[in-house]
Structures are given as structure tokens and as C-alpha cells.
Amino acid sequence: MTATKPVTIRGPVYVVGDDIDTDQIIPAQYLNLVPTIPEEYKKLGSYALSGLPAEYPPFVPKGGMESPFRLVIAGRNFGCGSSREHAPIALGAAGIEAVVALSYARIFFRNAIATGELYPLECGERLTDVWATGDEAELDLQAELIRHVKSGRAFPLKPLGAARPVVEAGGLFAYARKTGMIAARTP
């Protein structure tokens, strides 16, 4: 959920194309699962990206609950479609720490920030041509760079802008508490 994320994230990536909609990220038949119920949160992870066409390799191994991948690399308009927060949550529950895409649909971007489930990062270059599923990536959030580990090629990420303080605080609630919009938690 809103645990502070490390500054560098390294691991194998899963590559998807353009216009990956929320029905592909988490098919509607699983929306009966409620993300704030811990077992159902995990179950959502096990169904993450299960709506992709059959040509894609499995994201979560059959019968497994988590994905072996740490990052998703995507094309344009990632997360278009529904406002279901189940989408960033399913990816986060599956173990994804960041998505790096050419661009995002608005609601997915907002939900990723508000939940603190994952970093929705943008890169101006088409990284889907550089990475293949399974290649390692190293993401440096401080330097705002993503590196293709085998080739050593590095690509700059776009700054998060106004969303950055919200991400840094750990999501919308943490940000609102920090800035005094709502009362700090009583211990």
C-alpha cells in the first residue's frame, strides 16, 4: 500500500503495447473482489494483466499469486478505460513497483499516485522497442533515469511535476496529513 518505496528498483520487466485498457489489466469479472480486504487484495494480484490477448506470456505464473516481474514497460495511453482502482492495485499486489510508459490515461495515473501502489513514470522514448519481456532494468528515481542493464543504455524519465510531492509523501492521505489538509493520525 503506501509503504515508502526504494530509490532504485531493479528487476526483470514485462513489456506491453499501446492502449492497454483497464479490462486487460484486471478483467471485470474480478471486480467483485474488494481491495481493502487483505486476501482479496492478494487475489487481485494473481489476476493482474490476465485480460491480455493470448499472444502475451503469462504475467503471473499459473496457480501463483505474484509476478516474477518488477516493472512494466508500456507504450501510449496505459490504463485507459475504467476508473477502477483495482487496476493499479492488481499490478501493485502482483509485485510491480513502477510502470514506465510513453503516456497514461488520466484516471490510471491519478489512481496510481493516490494509492501509492506504484510509480507511473513517463519516458519520451519508445522503450517497448528497447526492452523485451524478461530483460533487466534499473530504475533510478533520484536521477530520473531508467537503464537497460545488459546494454547499459540509459533513458531519462519525465519529471513527475505536481504529482511528485504526493508520491513522495506516500499517496493522497499521507500528503493531505503532511500539508495539514486533514488531521494527523492519532497514535
Next chain:
Amino acid sequence: MGMTLTEKILARAAGQSAVKPGDNVWIAVDILLSHDICGPGTIGIFQREFGKDARVWDREKVVLLPDHYIFTKDDKAHRNVDILRAFAKEQRLPYFYDPGTRRYQGVCHVALPQAGHVRPGEVIFGTDSHTCTHGAFGAFASGIGNTDAGFILGTGKLLVKVPETLRFTLRGVKPDYIMAKDMILKIIGDIGVEGANYCAMEFNGDAVSALSLDERMTLCNMAVEAGAKNGIMAPDDTVLDYVRKRTHKAFEPVFGDPGATVAREYTTDVSRLEPCVAEPHSPAKFALARERTNVKIDRVYIGSCTGGKLTDFVAAATILKRRKVKVDTFLVPATQEIADALATPRSGGQSLVEIFQAAGCLDIAPPSCAACLGGPVDTFGRTQAREVVVSTTNRNFIGRMGSKDAPIYLASPLTAAASAVTGHITDPREFL
């Protein structure tokens, strides 16, 4: 410098004299809408963050309209409605429209204005992307996730970035074979699924004023399919009369300033439009119906917040009257009010239900989202295999109506009905 309609509503809600695109402002919320899919998670976040005994910020401003998974045997779906019911009771919420009771309404975006919760100039957030529908009444309305909604439940506020406005002017006289669905599919086809990302889509022009409210809702409803934050249009007498009849609250309409700057402007001459479809798997994959007559179909689906309003069924009936359908034709009215209207005899003495029955359509389903988003396996109209569908809904993504193998063509109710009669994609002009 003037402000657009969207900017003016946001400035008022932020308590500021002015805002400009890109500003991040905390705004006061007038209505928070949620349903059975996102409500339970929203409630979970509200309780986790504000404590088990917390009260919602304003009971009058929370509207719970379960609609997605209603007529199913799925246990969890029922559990989710139970969560809403318990919360409504605990918080003594006056606007919980409980399934199985006479208060049940149906699809939230059609029900919200019908039940009197949409007013011009107000700010509406909903845990559903098609919340943008309510811009048809001159409100700022946008879809959000559970975390944002949980925050609103506790505070009545949300941090938003003021969007740039894109202005779409629709001119000319609409031929009777053209519907709002054709207009919006054309616009999305032109600008693409990201064409309005993060922006407000403002519709105006004589062709918009000439539309019925149902049709205006169709335009705003699909703004999110171009990525927009909200769809909006200035409220006119048609809107004000409708709203005054339904709401018991005072409201103050807002209008954009004449000199306001917009990021981009587009003009469409509706008199030149032709009936169209959006091909699988994108609402932006525009094609003319008359150029796709080679596509054989297995079923037609008329329903949802986009294409399940009374106007949509009236249009379908103009084609289906005294004709027979060749494929399975599923009809799902969006709300109970519409279902009741379908069963009422019309001027010709016949009810729409009778027309559809005589045409050989399947029995009309009770109002809900049904197969618009697939849903549990036993959902009415859900695709289970490689059925080719012509649908009046809003999304044709892979697997949207259930099966990943079922290609979906989006179309107006006229085009859908004409296609039902022939068994392939058909331009409704063949029958009008």
C-alpha cells in the same frame, strides 16, 4: 481574461475568484456517487483512514446506486451490495437505492439525474469513469478511484488540477438517421483515444442545443473514451426545466465567459455525418456502417448508460416496428423509470415492449449494467465465446463484454437495430 465553463465551476468550488489550466486546487464536492463495484473499497479506505466511528462529511451529498452486478448468483457481488447496505444504515444515508426494493434505480449515470442529484454548476465526482455523463447538465463531473472517493467521504474535498478546455462545436441540422452516438464516435475517431487526455471536452453549437437531454448525455458520456477529465455543455432551458422538476435543492447555473481561451477548437458539421461503427478493439476505430456490410454478426446489444436510455429504445423501435430480427437481440433499459416507459402504450397504442416482442427480440432484462462490462459468468447478454456483437455501449476493448474472443462493434441504436434485422452491419438508411 475570461474563464471557460469548467474553469468557472472549479473556481467557485475552490472559493477563488479565478483559476487557470494547470493550477492545483482543493475543491468542495457537491455530490459523491458510488456503486457496488467501487463502493465497498471506498468505504474500506474511509474507515481505514478516518477510523471505524468516522461519519461521512455530509449525508445529503453521498449517493449510492448499485447497478453493476445485480442480477447474478455470484456470492461476492451480493456481499458487496450488503456492504453498501450496512454502511448506508450505519451512516443513515438518505440516498441508497437498494436493489430488490422499490427504490432500486439501475445504471448510476442515468439514475443520478433522474433521481434529482444532478444540478448545473455543481461538482460531481463518482467512482466510475463515465461520471463525465453529468456534464450534459452543466455540472463539472469526473470519474475517480476509491482512494480519492474515500478522501471525499471524509472531507468533502479533493485536490484537482484544472484541465485545459477543448471546444467542440457541432453545427448544422442533424438528419434523422444520425444520432449523438455517431457524432461522438466521429469525434473520437478524429482525435483518438488520447485526443482529450487530461482535458475538458466542451460541446456547443446549434446542433447540440437541438439534441434531447438523453442524446446530450451520450456525447458527454463518451468524453472519457477520448481520455477527457470531463465532458461539459452550457445548461439551457431544456436542462433547467428538467432539473427543477427533479431536485428539491436550490442551484445556480454557471456559464463560460465569451472571451475565454481554449486550448484547441474543433468543428463538426452534423448534416454531413453518416451512420458509423467503432470497430474492435478501440472506440476510435471509426468506420462507416455502409462500408462494413460484409461483417456478419451474432448478436445485438442495446443497453448501458450510453445506449440504454428511452431515446435509444425509441430509435431502435422505429426500425424494429413490423420487422423481424435475424440475430439474438438483447435489450437492457438503463433504469427502472425507462423500463416502465417501455411497457407503457405509446401514441400508436402499442408499447415499445410489444414492438420488440413482435420483432423477435429476447425478453427485456431488468435494468442494470448487465453485459456492458461482461461481469459474472451468468450475466444477461455476456459473451461466452466468439460471438460478434453490435452494441450501443461505449467500450469495445478486448474482453469488455465477457469473452476475449468476441469482437464488439459500437454503434448507435439505429445502426444496431438495422443490423439486427439483416444479421450484418447495416446502415439504418436502408430502413428509414
